[in-house]
Amino acid sequence: MAVDLLSDTLADLRADAVVTGHFSLTAPWAFLKGAVDGAAFRTVFGSPFYVIVEGMAPVRVETGDFVLLPHGHQHVLASSPEVTPVPFDNLMADQGIRPSFDTPLHFTAGGGGSVSDLYTGIMVYREAMRSPLFSVLPPLIHVRANDPAVGPWLASTLMAFIRESMSAQPGWAVAAARLADVLFVQLLRAHLASAIDHTGWLRGLMDPQIGKAIALLHRQPERSWTVESLSAAAGMSRSRFSARFVELVGDTPIGHLTSYRMYLASGALRDPRRRLIEIAESVGYASEKAFIRAFRRWSGMAPKQYARSMRDPYDMAKSGAQPAS
Missing domain, CATH: 2.60.120.280 (Regulatory protein AraC)
Structure with a gap:
């Protein structure tokens, strides 16, 4: 896994x-x-x-x-x-x-x-x-x-x-x-x-039970996961699962899921052909408003503003911008 x-x-x-x-x-x-x-x-x-x-x-x-x-x-x-x-x-x-x-x-x-x-x-x-x-x-x-x-x-x-x-x-x-x-x-x-001292979600990934839950979150981020459903999938009690997840990963299960969803969404925003609601639904949000709020908390800006801020490095080169050496 x-x-x-x-x-x-x-x-x-x-x-x-x-x-x-x-x-x-x-x-x-x-x-x-x-x-x-x-x-x-x-x-x-x-x-x-x-x-x-x-x-x-x-x-x-x-x-x-x-x-x-x-x-x-x-x-x-x-x-x-x-x-x-x-x-x-x-x-x-x-x-x-x-x-x-x-x-x-x-x-x-x-x-x-x-x-x-x-x-x-x-x-x-x-x-x-x-x-x-x-x-x-x-x-x-x-x-x-x-x-x-x-x-x-x-x-x-x-x-x-x-x-x-x-x-x-x-x-x-x-x-x-x-x-x-x-x-x-x-x-x-x-x-x-x-490496011996893995930290964060990599450390959690090496744990048989927590690793199973992380794999589910990453492979199906659009699902309406709860701590209860994840702990059941990991074969642990809710309280033990939550404590172990935080101990290994350094974040709560839902906090980790939200970060991963926003990472996926930020990549999708590079495609101007994709509608915002389509991107929102692909990462588990039923409404644009809920997605926009979550994305703004994660990135510090609204999705459309974030998309506009992304410029292709090769376009930057053509326009005369220089890379950080």
């Missing part, structure tokens, strides 16, 4: 755009990367480097390792934690580089010492960033090259992504985005296979 639901969740992931780069860096070097609206990954060939996220110990990244920042947190990349970082935007400006959606980013910097070849990607996921999966991922995921959960497919996918994204052949942006999807899913699978 847990594996099936996890597969369903991962199948929903699809990058709207991807920004790629190759940084050839010679020690000593360090720069501060601001927060980005997307999931960032880093890997290195040559000398190891460090990733530092505020509030966390520095993470040493060896050749062939992967670092994934699912929420795009601000972080420092450095040849050593002792090196004072410079803002990444300043580094780009000094070299006359302006990051763009339609051009892979490449530059050389550093003090002339040992070489770290960093390959990076920022995967732009919009509605997915509100998904139950993203909500329980840590700020930083480190997948080691020698981890038993890492198979040869991860390295081969990475090399295909690097070749496709850096060649900039016709159609590279779409191909790189699809390869980034595969790479991201494989990184998450490796992390979930090796």
Whole structure:
């Protein structure tokens, strides 16, 4: 049950755009990367480097390792934690580089010492960033090259992504985005296979009884679920089920259901052909008014306003907007 639901969740992931780069860096070097609206990954060939996220110990990244920042947190990349970082935007400006959606980013910097070849990607996921999966991922995921959960497919996918994204052949942006999807899913699978301290709904998913209830909520979000019907499906008393659900997931059963419904609705709102009442009914609301109230509480804006606020990253590129580097 847990594996099936996890597969369903991962199948929903699809990058709207991807920004790629190759940084050839010679020690000593360090720069501060601001927060980005997307999931960032880093890997290195040559000398190891460090990733530092505020509030966390520095993470040493060896050749062939992967670092994934699912929420795009601000972080420092450095040849050593002792090196004072410079803002990444300043580094780009000094070299006359302006990051763009339609051009892979490449530059050389550093003090002339040992070489770290960093390959990076920022995967732009919009509605997915509100998904139950993203909500329980840590700020930083480190997948080691020698981890038993890492198979040869991860390295081969990475090399295909690097070749496709850096060649900039016709159609590279779409191909790189699809390869980034595969790479991201494989990184998450490796992390979930090796992680011990799952939290949130993933932790609940691993529990035979609570996992069954979560699977039902995700597969039939339009149903009029109650705590009573869910606890019966899980084979538990109402009070024991409620307490166990909150303990593992960190939210009530109905609270989790509402969040998942709104996540599905936010994706449906991207299609201008779908009527609001149709979307409302597909996630379990009999009236537009009830759906609008719930959506506004979840997103801070009405559904139509939310739909208007969503702009395609490629359209942004065409209009001259630049990605967060």
